[in-house]
Amino acid sequence: MGQSRSPLDVVDLELLAARGWRALEEDKVGDWLLRAGGGFTGRADSVLVVGDPGMPLPDAVDAVARWYAERSLQPCAQLPGVQSRAAAAAFAAAGWQHSGDVLVLTAPLGTPPPVEVPVDLSPVLSDAWLTGYRYHGEALPPVAREVLTSAEDVVFASVRRDPEPAPLAAVARGALTDGWLGVTAVTVAEEHRRRGLAGAVMAGLQGWAAERGAHSGYLQVTADNTPARALYRRAGFIEHHRYHYRRLVA
Numbered sequence: 001m002g003q004s005r006s007p008l009d010v011v012d013l014e015l016l017a018a019r020g021w022r023a024l025e026e027d028k029v030g031d032w033l034l035r036a037g038g039g040f041t042g043r044a045d046s047v048l049v050v051g052d053p054g055m056p057l058p059d060a061v062d063a064v065a066r067w068y069a070e071r072s073l074q075p076c077a078q079l080p081g082v083q084s085r086a087a088a089a090a091f092a093a094a095g096w097q098h099s100g101d102v103l104v105l106t107a108p109l110g111t112p113p114p115v116e117v118p119v120d121l122s123p124v125l126s127d128a129w130l131t132g133y134r135y136h137g138e139a140l141p142p143v144a145r146e147v148l149t150s151a152e153d154v155v156f157a158s159v160r161r162d163p164e165p166a167p168l169a170a171v172a173r174g175a176l177t178d179g180w181l182g183v184t185a186v187t188v189a190e191e192h193r194r195r196g197l198a199g200a201v202m203a204g205l206q207g208w209a210a211e212r213g214a215h216s217g218y219l220q221v222t223a224d225n226t227p228a229r230a231l232y233r234r235a236g237f238i239e240h241h242r243y244h245y246r247r248l249v250a
Helices: 010-020 057-070 082-093 127-132 144-148 197-211 226-234
Strands: 025-029 032-036 076-080 097-108 120-122 154-159 170-177 180-188 216-222 238-247
Touching: 010 032, 010 076, 010 082, 010 097, 010 170, 010 180, 010 216, 010 238, 025 057, 032 057, 057 082, 076 082, 082 238, 120 197, 127 144, 127 154, 127 170, 154 197, 170 197, 180 197, 197 226, 216 226
Parallel strands: 180 216
Antiparallel strands: 025 032, 076 238, 097 216, 097 238, 120 154, 154 170, 170 180
8 A cells, every 4th residue: 555645534534434334323413423332332332523513512512411321321422633623622621531542544555465364355244253353352242243244345354373163363344435445353363463464454455445446445543552553554554633532421
């Protein structure tokens, strides 16, 4: 993947990414996108704060809090780029706490690099893949399967190093939306790290997307994940923008 600036602005890219990682329930407060995913991942369980909520910001913040409370979910807001600064101040004034920065990286999809490691690509989400994906180092809740398969066009990449029933060595998920490949869930088992497997599953996803006419890729990585940021930099991904979460702690 070569380096160039993304043709989408912050709002358009965030809305596109939301389609690649869909919540199980969605609603709106003006332009803001309310999302509920049973508590699995911040992206599926936060309001995406883009555009105009159609009411004064303090009222919009209260409406968001009520919507999540009605679903017994912790109220959470995703606040991307400089366009959300005024809203972020309103959430902060209401006592919502800052919860870490996330980088959104993009890259144009060129000719896929050769994949020296066999990578399996399947539209079916297997139990083995689910076991291989460790979200924040933890096993996945049952609702994860619905969230992971909810996008329009998804594929699940995996690398097996040892015969079954040994767990998979690496997994990743790709979602194709309007010519954009969203790369998520890149996970390498601890005993197989530093062997190029993360790069292999990413290259496999790139080849899958390129065959379908994709032109660009995006992914998200926490600001403090230095090894992953280095991997993605080597793959040609550059920072497009950042977002952070704010959560209302009871």
